[in-house]
Each structure stands twice: as structure tokens, then as C-alpha cells.
Amino acid sequence: MTNHFQNTSFLKEIDFTTAELNYFIDFALHLKDMKKKNIPHKYLQGKNIALLFEKNSTRTRSAFTVASVDLGAHPEFLGKNDIQFGKKESTSDTAKVLGSMFDGIEFRGFAQETVETLAADSGVPVWNGLTDQWHPTQMIADFMTLKEHFGHLKVLTLTYLGDGRNNMGNSLLVTAAKLGVNIHIGAPESLWPAQDIVDLAKAEAAKHGSDVLLTADPQEAAAGSDALYTDVWISMGEDVDPAERINALKPYQINQALLDATGKDDTIVLHCLPAFHDHKTTVGKQLGEQFHMDALEVTDDVFNGPHSVVFEEAENRLHSIKAVMAATLGDLFIPDSLFDEK
Structure with a gap:
């Protein structure tokens, strides 16, 4: 089996090509359809996921939790009082410990450096749930919402x-x-x-x-x-x-x-x-x-x-995060050739 994204971390948008970003968006739309039709998609059966939250959250925590369960994984929430985030234990040491126990790690917090260190030293896929500099999982949901509504992205x-x-x-x-x-x-x-x-x-x-x-x-x-x-x-x-x-x-x-x-009726x-x-x-x-x-x-x-689609957009956090987790940690067939520059 080939998985182009196997053991890849999802830290910021600039790490991915246009084709790869479009893959996450289309996969998210596919997984949303599967959930609506009650088709099981246990791509992460038996995996354990650490959810690290230095910053509080409603949508990101809910989406990662439900996405983990839908994919067959077990999520474990660790808030700012449960983990040191460099105060009494370095981020690098924390990464090594968590990487030895969990199959994937989500981080939502302040410094981009923290999520980058977790990815470098944990040995497992790490997903950025938000830092002060980037919010990549939100982007997959947002552009998924645009594509769902307009049927395309180019020229919008x-x-x-x-x-x-x-x-x-x-x-x-x-x-x-x-x-x-x-x-x-x-x-x-x-x-x-x-x-x-x-x-x-x-x-x-x-x-x-x-x-x-x-x-x-x-x-x-x-x-x-638009x-x-x-x-x-x-x-x-x-x-x-x-x-x-x-x-x-x-x-x-x-x-x-x-x-x-805007001068448009369908914005x-x-x-x-x-x-x-x-x-x-x-x-x-x-x-x-x-x-x-x-x-x-x-x-x-x-x-x-x-004109508001804010609650559809919020729901799409679930499906987009699920796509990122499944693609980077699951045993999916995603050949490299799919992303060859045309």
C-alpha cells in the first residue's frame, strides 16, 4: 500500500502543494458524504491520539474528538494544567514521551515553534490546531465550504x-x-x-x-x-x-x-x-x-x-480535520503520482 502523506505532520499551509491542499479538501468532502450516509470509515482503528490544548477551544477540541472516534481512534485531552509546555519539562522531552505512547498528536496553543518541535521530536504525525502564526485545519474547512457552496475554487x-x-x-x-x-x-x-x-x-x-x-x-x-x-x-x-x-x-x-x-447577490x-x-x-x-x-x-x-454559512463552516471543521488525520496517519492508498506536477 502507498500513502503519499504517511507519517506527515500538518503544521502550516506553506508546507503543502496546491494539489495536496486540494486533496485534503476533496477527501474532507468525501468523508462528510460517508458520515451523512452512515458508512463506517475506521481508518485509524486502535490508534491513540493526544490532544494538547494550551489555548481553550470549542470547535477544534470537539472536531478532533469526534473525528478520532469516527475514525476508530481513542482521543485523550491534555489541557494547560495537564502538560508542562516548557515550564517544568522541555517541549522536546514532552514530545519524545508522548510520541512513545500516542500514534498522533494535536497541538493548539501560542508559539509555532512549539508545534514544530513536537513534530520534529515525537516521531509521530503532529497536527496544528492553531498557533499565533497559522491556522491550517481551519483553512481546509473554509475552502471546503467555498467549494461545497460554489462547486469550484479557482477564480472565486x-x-x-x-x-x-x-x-x-x-x-x-x-x-x-x-x-x-x-x-x-x-x-x-x-x-x-x-x-x-x-x-x-x-x-x-x-x-x-x-x-x-x-x-x-x-x-x-x-x-x-464571492x-x-x-x-x-x-x-x-x-x-x-x-x-x-x-x-x-x-x-x-x-x-x-x-x-x-460586493455587487453580488450570492455572496x-x-x-x-x-x-x-x-x-x-x-x-x-x-x-x-x-x-x-x-x-x-x-x-x-x-x-x-x-448569506451566512458560518454554521456549515463550523461543522466542516470536523470533516476537514478527519481528512487530515486519516490521510497522515491512516493506511490509505494515496500514490505519489497523484501529486506529480502536470
Whole structure:
């Protein structure tokens, strides 16, 4: 049996070719169909999976847990109080111990260096559930959602509005460019992605016939877009002045006016969640009242409106993560020839 991805870690999008990223997306769509039809797919029967969470999560933890069980594996959750993450035991030593007991490791936390060290020293596949720099499993779900909705990816235009230099801005910029999707970033210049990531995305876009646009004008960013995407304006654990950040990003809120600015009737709205679209959360209520806003990064009428696919996107975290786990750890027939450059 041949498996092109056997014992490969999934750490960041730039490690994979366009063909490989498309494989993960298509495999995720296939596994979603299998689950809907109640067809068993125990590709990881008898495997043990360590789920390391330095940062809390709803969707990532749920998706990795259910994906493991659906694939026949046993997941074991280890939170920030269960593992040292370099405090009393080095990440390298931890990697060697966990690699001797588990067949695969997921990590969600702060430093990209941590997940890279786990992959280098554990001897088993390691999957990045989020770091401050990249969010690759979210990308497979997001572009899976786009393909599911539009039937293709090439020539679509995706606009991301908000904090462009966080992990979502980085990942969307590079992944879209690699997949031939036009990518617009609408953000204040101070919140644009780092120049090396922009340069990387532009080089990939040139190869795949797509455009990269960075603009401080939200209307220009939205024009012609098939999908508008946003994220919370202040990331988990980020030490910033809320007033400065929120006032800077108010013009980039996804609302009906910005949706109309796309000039299209079938534009979809994406959000990686959680979202402050109303006052029904403690944080959303506190910030909303403080800044006299009914919602922050996306208005409730848009978030719960007919253009929103945020909950389909959230479900797709499960199927995309399952595809990554099965492809990299399962005994699948995935020949190298499938990825030969045409």
C-alpha cells in the first residue's frame, strides 16, 4: 500500500502543494458524504491520539474528538494544567514521551515553534490546531465550504476584513493564493500581514493566476467578492488596548452595507467563530455597551441572515480535520503520482 502523506505532520499551509491542499479538501468532502450516509470509515482503528490544548477551544477540541472516534481512534485531552509546555519539562522531552505512547498528536496553543518541535521530536504525525502564526485545519474547512457552496475554487474572490496580521489573515492570504482564489485583505495598514507573508502569497498567486489585494478601504476590499470573512477583533491572549483596536476596526464590520458593496447577490459570509454579533455573551455585552455597538465584527442580521454559512463552516471543521488525520496517519492508498506536477 502507498500513502503519499504517511507519517506527515500538518503544521502550516506553506508546507503543502496546491494539489495536496486540494486533496485534503476533496477527501474532507468525501468523508462528510460517508458520515451523512452512515458508512463506517475506521481508518485509524486502535490508534491513540493526544490532544494538547494550551489555548481553550470549542470547535477544534470537539472536531478532533469526534473525528478520532469516527475514525476508530481513542482521543485523550491534555489541557494547560495537564502538560508542562516548557515550564517544568522541555517541549522536546514532552514530545519524545508522548510520541512513545500516542500514534498522533494535536497541538493548539501560542508559539509555532512549539508545534514544530513536537513534530520534529515525537516521531509521530503532529497536527496544528492553531498557533499565533497559522491556522491550517481551519483553512481546509473554509475552502471546503467555498467549494461545497460554489462547486469550484479557482477564480472565486474571498475578502477578509479586520485584523489582517493574525493567524487567520496569514493563513487565508497564503492558502487562497495557493488555490488560485483571489484574496482581498481589508484592514488598517498597521494591521496588514507581515511583508514576508504578503510576498509569499503574491508569489503563489502569480503561479496560480489569482490576485492579492491589500487595502485600507473596506468598500474596495468587498467589491466583487464571492465571500466576506471576518474574525474577532482581539485574539485570545492578545494584550492590546480594546478602545484603540475597536475604533480602528469599526469601518471593517461586516454589515448589510458592506455586503451590498460586493455587487453580488450570492455572496456568502464566513466566520471562524466565536462571533460577537450580539450582546448574548459576557464579552460581547461588555464591549458592545462600552463602545455603544449592537455588534462588533459582524452584525446579527448578517450573521444569522440568508448569506451566512458560518454554521456549515463550523461543522466542516470536523470533516476537514478527519481528512487530515486519516490521510497522515491512516493506511490509505494515496500514490505519489497523484501529486506529480502536470
